[in-house]
């Protein structure tokens with residue numbers, strides 16, 4: 001087995017948009033309540049925000065956070081979430097069969113993002129609401145003063161506008177599970193009219209048109225083409241969502257699933273560019289991969305089953321009682337999930353020319369890298385580490401990784417490379433970082449990397465995440481999976497030879 005990589009300073013994919021390392025907080029489960037916000041907890045600050053969680057989020061350095069949903073947004077009444085807390089109504093959240101108290105709303109969430117140094121990517125409700133409500137919300141958030149909703153914001157104690165730059169036009173509108181789901185024609189018309197009006201209120205914003213909910217939607221990829229035929233002139237991005245699972249417990253096939261993401265990205269790019277050609281447009285629409293992660297460990301327990309039969313799905317969920325902050329989607333991630341997250345990030349870096357935003361779904365407690373014990377500490381899941389490494393060392397320019405690796409086949413994929421890799425050159429710090437996964441389950445593989453164009457560069461560190469047991473997990477009591485450093489390498493005449501252990505995530509830094 002072999003893996004050879006050639007990297008050249010001059011062979012660039014693109015400057016990486018920092019928003020590639022975005023994330024997502026939805027009003028669901030324990031993401032907000034008992035997640036980021038838990039007044040009365042020993043680690044809560046005077047605003048009720050958990051400082052242990054904030055420290056971890058800051059370490060992950062997520063520049064943008066999508067809010068407030070997800071499926072939740074499709075029946076969200078934003079007016080309920082602003083103004084004096086005591087007067088905010090409690091509502092039924094139909095998406096997750098939950099009780100929403102609105103204790104945390106736009107003002108509180110904005111305060112939290114300021115504390116952690118991030119910005120909001122706001123979604124508007126295009127499920128049960130429409131153009132007027134989206135206009136009112138952006139007037140409330142971004143208009144300086146002197147109008148009904150900007151004055152209301154000022155009355156609520158926020159004099160300066162929030163100036164939210166990035167907005168999602170609804171969420172997964174193709175999905176029959178969505179409140180107010182739409183056909184492509186219905187959504188295309190509504191989204192383009194909403195976009196037009198929102199940009200009249202604030203021409204500086206950027207808008208994301210809803211793409212398909214995942215690659216197995218029957219309407220994929222005609223949905224992309226049909227909706228963009230309406231929205232193309234008014235929007236800046238199209239969204240992609242994808243979650244992975246290993247229900248079949250086939251690690252070889254599971255670790256090949258990043259090829260599905262690659263195929264998804266390429267198909268969306270082709271669809272977008274086809275519409276560009278149809279419209280004789282000069283404008284380029286980029287990709288916002290605003291929901292991605294592994295999600296399956298908790299589904300059965302949550303009564304959120306995976307089935308194409310939507311009625312069955314809804315009826316199963318309807319067995320759950322109405323609860324505030326239910327313990328749902330609390331996947332506990334293992335070693336193989338961390339490898340899949342690493343492989344996905346590698347795939348994103350290889351498409352840095354078109355993916356400008358990506359949001360790991362989600363951030364705290366709900367399919368998240370950070371978990372909290374309501375009576376105890378916050379803790380880091382396995383997937384925390386690859387995300388941390390790429391967010392930390394993956395800023396700069398994505399380089400073309402000319403990779404030649406031995407290959408294998410899996411149940412659903414052929415010609416899967418044993419090693420997958422991406423590289424980032426940070427011109428400011430003059431650092432070169434190689435991210436690599438050895439997805440072979442049996443053998444270690446020596447990565448031979450030609451970096452001759454990086455004259456004088458030497459090895460600085462090799463960070464590794466590995467465990468013989470692919471099912472090993474972290475818990476609130478024990479961090480079984482954390483990164484370590486290895487020093488087993490050779491470097492001569494601009495050729496680096498470094499061992500990638502079987503089933504491992506690797507970060508190789510040179511300077």
Ligand code: AHR
Nearest residue numbers: 026070071072171172361
């Ligand atoms: O992230 C969990 C859910 O997954 C989101 O609410 C929805 O958009 C997607 O189906």
